[in-house]
Amino acid sequence: MSTSSGLPGPLAALDAFSERLGRGLSWLILAMMIIQFLIVVLRYAFSVNSIPMQESVMYMHAAVFMLAAAYTLKHGGHVRVDIFYRAMSPRRKALVDLLGTLLLLLPVMGFVIATSLGYVGKSWAIFEGSPDAGGIPGVFLLKTLIPAFAVLMIVQGIVEIYRNILILKGRLDPNALPHDADEEHL
Numbered sequence: 058m059s060t061s062s063g064l065p066g067p068l069a070a071l072d073a074f075s076e077r078l079g080r081g082l083s084w085l086i087l088a089m090m091i092i093q094f095l096i097v098v099l100r101y102a103f104s105v106n107s108i109p110m111q112e113s114v115m116y117m118h119a120a121v122f123m124l125a126a127a128y129t130l131k132h133g134g135h136v137r138v139d140i141f142y143r144a145m146s147p148r149r150k151a152l153v154d155l156l157g158t159l160l161l162l163l164p165v166m167g168f169v170i171a172t173s174l175g176y177v178g179k180s181w182a183i184f185e186g187s188p189d190a191g192g193i194p195g196v197f198l199l200k201t202l203i204p205a206f207a208v209l210m211i212v213q214g215i216v217e218i219y220r221n222i223l224i225l226k227g228r229l230d231p232n233a234l235p236h237d238a239d240e241e242h243l
Contacts, residue, residue, distance in 0.1 A: 063229040064219060072131065072216045075209070079128020085117045092117075112193045119199055123206035127213035130162075147231030151224035154217060162214045169207040177201055 064072060093114050099105040129135055137157075142150060177200045179185075186194035223229035 063223055064216065068216050068219050071212050075127045075131045075213050075216070078209075079125045079131070082121050082125045082128070085121050089114050089117045089121075108187070108189050108192045112187060112189070116193065116195070116199055119202055123202040124209060126206055127209040130210060130213045130217065148225060151221040151231065155221040155225070158214045158218050158221070163211060166207040166210045166214070170204050173200075173203040173207070177204055 092110055096107065096110050096114070099107060099110075126135075137153075142153065145153065177197070180197040180200045183197075184194070185196040185200070186192065187196060220229065224231050
């Protein structure tokens with residue numbers, strides 16, 4: 058059973074999850090700006106320094122960067138050589154995206170997971186905290202974003218593989234891709 062996106066139900070649900078997560082994380086950007094503004098005002102107007110506030114900006118930045126990467130993939134926002142890509146037909150773009158996902162994205166994300174699990178596991182084993190006195194005691198949570206990022210990218214990569222196969226088979230209109238629709242709203 059397909060949804061209006063042309064994807065079967067479970068894949069459409071994963072695609073929708075990436076969308077909701079990315080849009081939800083966008084609010085952290087506003088929070089980062091407000092907290093960074095407060096840090097500057099407190100430091101230069103009142104000579105007050107807050108390590109937890111400074112670290113919270115770093116944590117939020119890491120969360121946005123790592124967890125919204127799948128949203129960026131869904132919307133075609135990752136780096137590619139657009140000078141060649143933009144001139145390609147939709148089917149050729151689908152082929153390039155399919156091969157890129159299969160030959161680059163999935164193996165690299167598998168490598169990220171395999172190499173980060175020990176690093177993250179050691180951090181969890183000691184519930185690693187901030188090296189600064191009074192800092193946020195959740196460095197182990199911050200490091201957990203590394204494998205979480207890779208898992209989310211793999212999940213969205215699987216959705217993109219299926220979407221590109223449908224385009225190559227002529228069963229999905231390439232103009233219905235989410236990044237094509239969003240460019241009209243920018």
